[in-house]
Each structure stands twice: as structure tokens, then as C-alpha cells.
Amino acid sequence: MTGMDGSVGRVRARAGAGARAGEGSAVQTTNRITGARRWWALGAVLVTMFFSSLDQTVVSTAMPVIIGELQGFSLYAWVFTAYMMASAITVPIYGKLSDVYGRKPFYVIGLSLFLLGSVASGAVRSMGQLIAARAFQGLGAGAMLSMPRATIGDIFNPRERGRWMGVISSVFGIASIVGPAVGGWITDNLGWRWVFYINLPVALLALGAVLYALPTVRTEHRARIDWTGSTLLVVGLVLLLLALTWAGVQYPWGSPRILGLFAGAFLFLGLFVAAERRAEEPVIAPELFRNRIFASTAAVALLISLGMFGSIMFLPLFVQGVLGETAQQSGHILTPMMLSFIGGSVVGGQLITRTGRYKLQAAVGALLMATGMYLLAKMGPTTAPGAVVRNVVIMGLGIGSVLPLLNVAVQNAFPYPLMGMVSATQQFVRSLGGIIAAPILGTVLVNTFSAELLQRMPTALRAAMAKLPAAERAALANPQGLINAETQAAIRARFAAFGSQGGELYHQFIEAVRGSLAAGTARLFAVGFIFAVLAVVSTLFLKEIRLKRDEFFTDPDQV
Known part of the structure; x- marks a missing residue:
């Protein structure tokens, strides 16, 4: 890499003298982890990743109950947005500082903040308080997003990382499968507040593993926060x-x-x-984006995140609202997607470890994702559940085979002392995709649904609807009614007030809503397909550097 200056150059300069000093000791001058301790460190990484991934899915399952008690449907999205925003902005800060001061203190800070945020979230009395508590949790979650991938780089050389990055990514898939069941059981049997309190013992376990396994790094440099x-x-x-x-x-x-x-x-x-x-020490070094590998992997990560989060968030709405399946059945359809994601991550990780190459796999994986998104965009009310499973499996295999190698490729292209900074900045870009996916795709869904509903309602139904107050018409046109038994009963009762034709008008209305929702989700998945195609194009610009072995750690001036 050439042309790197500012904070990047300074970090590289500091790294050379201490790159080999103190490895394997209790106090070191680098983050390198060797010997038997690296397996304890790997265990700490896996526990932390599983813990942070599980939290998101568990909370998602409990949100309908939380909203019912705290009365804040209009603020629903901000519970997740505040968390994701706070975690995303802290990711590059944690990554940069950990290159200087070591990973351990920032694991400790992150887990501690997350614990305090969990306690606060479980004690809230309003949606505003919950949003604030989740934002505080997100400040700690930033460490759990950035540190594990950098720690894998501290333990293994780039050639070995492919295998273990695949395992790391599969942890996310396992958490996505287990989380809804755990969240549902806790909510039904212990109450939704325990969704947050259950974090305490798991976080303490992760904290103990970090304190034991990770080295303490001593440095004379003092980094500045931008x-x-x-x-x-x-x-x-x-x-x-x-x-x-x-x-x-x-x-x-x-x-x-x-x-x-x-x-x-x-x-x-x-x-x-x-x-x-x-800035003397920027939170996100602009020089990183001058590196072709970093720029292209960041683009692929952003585009894949945009498509992936859309499918995860809105596919259950399609399965329940359009196909008429239950919430449990929609979970059964999402499970194969996560299993294929795990399979793609593990197999893909093994392939890049064996071959030392990644560009062809990135292109094939992105193409598989695009194929899956195209098939999702073609679905409608007559689509069989088996076809939905086929589509999500294809997409999951593609996503799983691409995401782990992006981090391996970018770490391989930079000197080891910049590990935390480059990993965290790429993770920030990936998180950014998740942050902006919800409003973009949600807007596509709502606008398409509203336009289609007007066209699909028969004349008699329009006339009947026109007699209702505007607020009531808006409530009846909410597609969430299709997946809520109580709301459907209320809609049926409201249409019964129209007399003998009420039953027929109700069925016409439900069919119009179902068809409009199908059109909205199809448009949404079509936008996801565009993102996936752009991801395929971005992989073509990915420069390939054969993955290095142990020499990666001993040459701080490598490119």
C-alpha cells in the first residue's frame, strides 16, 4: 500500500520495533497471541460473538410484547436504530485504540457498558427510556462487533484466518436460529424484562475469558480520540x-x-x-479508501448488508401476510436460510485457507446471493413454501461464502499493526448497510403497498371504505393486520357493520391487502436484487493478493 500517511503511517512506524517483542508474555508490546493461550482467546471470541449476535434476535422476538406494554409502536424502529447507530460509530474508535493499547481493555469496557445497558433496558418504564438504554447498550456493542475479528487476526495468520472467519460468521447464523426460540420462551415464561437481564451471566462469562486469555499491551504512545x-x-x-x-x-x-x-x-x-x-488521528482514516482492496471489499460488504438485512427483516412479513402461514412456520422457513449461511461460511472458509485465494469465491458467492434475491422478487401469493425455502437457501449460501472472506482479504492487504483499524472500519461500513436498509426498504414497501391497494379494491369496497373516518381507513390499511389475529377479528367486526354485504366486503378487502403486500415485498426484493448485482460488479474490481502465512506478522512494512 502506498500513499498512506497521517495516523496510518504513524501507527505503522510505531509497530516495527515492537512487533516481535514480548510475544506470549503477560505484558506485551503487540496484540499477537501465541501458544496455548490462543485457544482460550479463541473461546473468548466465540462466546463474545455468540452473546452479541444472540441479543439482537432475542430482543426482536420480544418487541411485540414490549410495544404492547410500553405503548410505542411509532417508535418501534428506533429501538433497533439507536442500538445500531451507537454501535456503528464506536466500532472504528474501538478498533483504532485497540491497535495501540491492546484489545483487552476495550473488550472489558465494551462488555461493562453492555451489562449496564442491559440492566437499564430491563428497568425502563417508557419507549423513550428503552431507546436511550439501547443506545447505551450499543456503545458497548461496538467493541463486540470490532474486537473479535481483530482478535482472530492476532491469533492466526491470513492463510489460517479463512477457516476461522468462517466459524465466526457461522456463530451469527446459529444465534439467529436459536435466538427467536430463546426470546419467545423467556418472554412467555419469565417476562420480557428478562430478555435483557439474561445477558448478565453470559457477559460475565465472556468477561472472565477475556481477562484470562488476552494479553496486556504496554505502550508509550497516547492515542487521541477524534x-x-x-x-x-x-x-x-x-x-x-x-x-x-x-x-x-x-x-x-x-x-x-x-x-x-x-x-x-x-x-x-x-x-x-x-x-x-x-485530523491528526482521524476516527476513519481517509487513506484506507485509497487502497483498492479495502475500497472494493467495503463496497461489497455495504451492498451485501443492504440486501441481507432486507430479506431477514421483511421475509417473515411475506410468509405470514401473503402466504398466510403462522409465525412459527415463518421461523421454519428462515431456519434453512441460516443453516445455508452457516454451511457457506464454513465451506468457504476452508476453501480460501486451502487455496490462499478469494476473488473467484467472492464473485460466485455474490452471484448466488443475486440469484436468490431475483427468485425472491418473483414470489407472489401462489408461491409454495418449498419454493421460498429453495430461494433463501440459495441466497444464504451466497452470503455465507462471501462475508468471511472480505475481512480476511482486507487484513491480508495491510500491515499487522493496522489490524484493528482496518477491520473496524470495514465493520463500520457493513453496519452502515444495516442502518440504512430498514428505512430504504421500508419506504419501498409502504409506498408500493399504498399505491397497489387503491388499484386493487373493487368499486363497492371503495365506496364502503369512503364512509369511514380517515384515521380508521388508515388503520384498516395496515398490512400488519394480516399477521395479527386480534386485529383481523376487529377488521371483520368493523365490516360486519356494513350489513349483509359486510362478509363479502371483508374478504375482498383482505384479498386486496394480501395482493398489495405481495406487490410491495416483490418490489422490495427487487431493490435487494439491484444491490446484489452491484455487489457482483464490485467483486470484479477486487484485487487479489495471495494470502500470507506467518511472515505476515514479522514484516510491518508489507503491502
Whole structure:
């Protein structure tokens, strides 16, 4: 890598003298983990990854009950957004500082903040308090997103990492399978507050493993946190997220409020880029994006995240709302997707470890994902559940085979002392995809659904609906009614008030809603297909450097 200066160059310069000193001792000058301790460290990484991944799926399962008690449906998305935003912005900070001070203190800080946030989340009395508590949790979750991948780099050389990055990614898939069942059982038997309290013993176990297995790194350098850049980034992302969430739903796309939000977002993000170029130690080093491998892997990660999160979030709505299956049956359809994701991660990791190459696998995996998204976009009310399973398995194999190798490729392209920074910055880009996927795809779904519903309702049904108050018409047109038995009963009772034709009008209305929802999800998956195609194109620009072995750790000037 050439042209790297600023903080990147300084970190590299500091690394050379201490790259081999103190390895295997209690106090070291690098993060390198050798000997028997590396297996304890690997165990700590796996526990931490499983714990953080499980939390998201468990909380998702409990959210309908939480909303029912705290009365905050309009704030539903912000419970997840606040968590993801806080974790995303702290990921590059943790990664950069861990290159200097070692991984251990930031594991400890992250797990401690997460524990406190869990306690606060379980004690809330309003949705506003829950959003604030989840944001606090997210500050700790940033460490659990960035540290494990960097720690794998501390334990294994690039050639070995393919195998273990696949295992790391499979942990996410296992958590996604186990999480809904665990969350449902806890919510039904212990109450939703225990969804958060159950984190305490698991986090303490992970904390003990980290304290025992990870080395303490001693350094004379004192890193600085780029508070200005971090603040500008947070403000810019929040404004962008608000614009994408409200545009076309609460306010027209061309309204002054939406245009003002977009303008503010681009202004603050532009100021962030300018500030990072001048910062002595930027939170996200602009020089990283000059590296072709980093830029292309970041683009692939962002595009895959955009498509992946959309399928995970909205596929259950299709299965339950369009196909009429139960929530349990929709879970059964999502399980094969996660199993194929695990299979793709493990097999793909083994392949890049054996061959030392990754570009062809990245292209094939992205193509498989695009194929799966295309098939999802072709689904409708007559699609058989077996066809849905086939489609998600194809997509899961593709995603699973690509995501682990992206981190391996980018770590292989940079000097070892920059491990935390490059891994965390790539993770930030991936998290960004998850943050913006929900509002973009949600807007596509809502707008398509609303337009289709007007066209699909027969004249008699439109006339009957016109007699209802506007607020009641809006409530009846909510597609969530299709997957909520109580709401369906209320809709049926409301249509019964129209007299003898009420039953027929009800069935016409349900069919119109079902067809409109099918059209909305098809459009949504079509957008995901576009993201996947762009991911395939991005893999073609991925430069391949054969994966290095142990010499990776001993040459701080390598490119």
C-alpha cells in the first residue's frame, strides 16, 4: 500500500520495533497471541460473538410484547436504530485504540457498558427510556462487533484466518436460529424484562475469558480520540436516517422538511470528510479508501448488508401476510436460510485457507446471493413454501461464502499493526448497510403497498371504505393486520357493520391487502436484487493478493 500517511503511517512506524517483542508474555508490546493461550482467546471470541449476535434476535422476538406494554409502536424502529447507530460509530474508535493499547481493555469496557445497558433496558418504564438504554447498550456493542475479528487476526495468520472467519460468521447464523426460540420462551415464561437481564451471566462469562486469555499491551504512545469527527459523523447519519425513514411516509419526498434533512445530512457528512483529512488521528482514516482492496471489499460488504438485512427483516412479513402461514412456520422457513449461511461460511472458509485465494469465491458467492434475491422478487401469493425455502437457501449460501472472506482479504492487504483499524472500519461500513436498509426498504414497501391497494379494491369496497373516518381507513390499511389475529377479528367486526354485504366486503378487502403486500415485498426484493448485482460488479474490481502465512506478522512494512 502506498500513499498512506497521517495516523496510518504513524501507527505503522510505531509497530516495527515492537512487533516481535514480548510475544506470549503477560505484558506485551503487540496484540499477537501465541501458544496455548490462543485457544482460550479463541473461546473468548466465540462466546463474545455468540452473546452479541444472540441479543439482537432475542430482543426482536420480544418487541411485540414490549410495544404492547410500553405503548410505542411509532417508535418501534428506533429501538433497533439507536442500538445500531451507537454501535456503528464506536466500532472504528474501538478498533483504532485497540491497535495501540491492546484489545483487552476495550473488550472489558465494551462488555461493562453492555451489562449496564442491559440492566437499564430491563428497568425502563417508557419507549423513550428503552431507546436511550439501547443506545447505551450499543456503545458497548461496538467493541463486540470490532474486537473479535481483530482478535482472530492476532491469533492466526491470513492463510489460517479463512477457516476461522468462517466459524465466526457461522456463530451469527446459529444465534439467529436459536435466538427467536430463546426470546419467545423467556418472554412467555419469565417476562420480557428478562430478555435483557439474561445477558448478565453470559457477559460475565465472556468477561472472565477475556481477562484470562488476552494479553496486556504496554505502550508509550497516547492515542487521541477524534471527537470532532465522531460528532459530525453521528449528526450526519442521524439526519440521513430521519430523511430516509420519513420520506414518502410521513412527509412527501419534495417537502421542505425532507429536503432540509437531506441537505443537513450531506452538509455534516461533508464536514466530517473534510475534518478527517485534517485530523491528526482521524476516527476513519481517509487513506484506507485509497487502497483498492479495502475500497472494493467495503463496497461489497455495504451492498451485501443492504440486501441481507432486507430479506431477514421483511421475509417473515411475506410468509405470514401473503402466504398466510403462522409465525412459527415463518421461523421454519428462515431456519434453512441460516443453516445455508452457516454451511457457506464454513465451506468457504476452508476453501480460501486451502487455496490462499478469494476473488473467484467472492464473485460466485455474490452471484448466488443475486440469484436468490431475483427468485425472491418473483414470489407472489401462489408461491409454495418449498419454493421460498429453495430461494433463501440459495441466497444464504451466497452470503455465507462471501462475508468471511472480505475481512480476511482486507487484513491480508495491510500491515499487522493496522489490524484493528482496518477491520473496524470495514465493520463500520457493513453496519452502515444495516442502518440504512430498514428505512430504504421500508419506504419501498409502504409506498408500493399504498399505491397497489387503491388499484386493487373493487368499486363497492371503495365506496364502503369512503364512509369511514380517515384515521380508521388508515388503520384498516395496515398490512400488519394480516399477521395479527386480534386485529383481523376487529377488521371483520368493523365490516360486519356494513350489513349483509359486510362478509363479502371483508374478504375482498383482505384479498386486496394480501395482493398489495405481495406487490410491495416483490418490489422490495427487487431493490435487494439491484444491490446484489452491484455487489457482483464490485467483486470484479477486487484485487487479489495471495494470502500470507506467518511472515505476515514479522514484516510491518508489507503491502
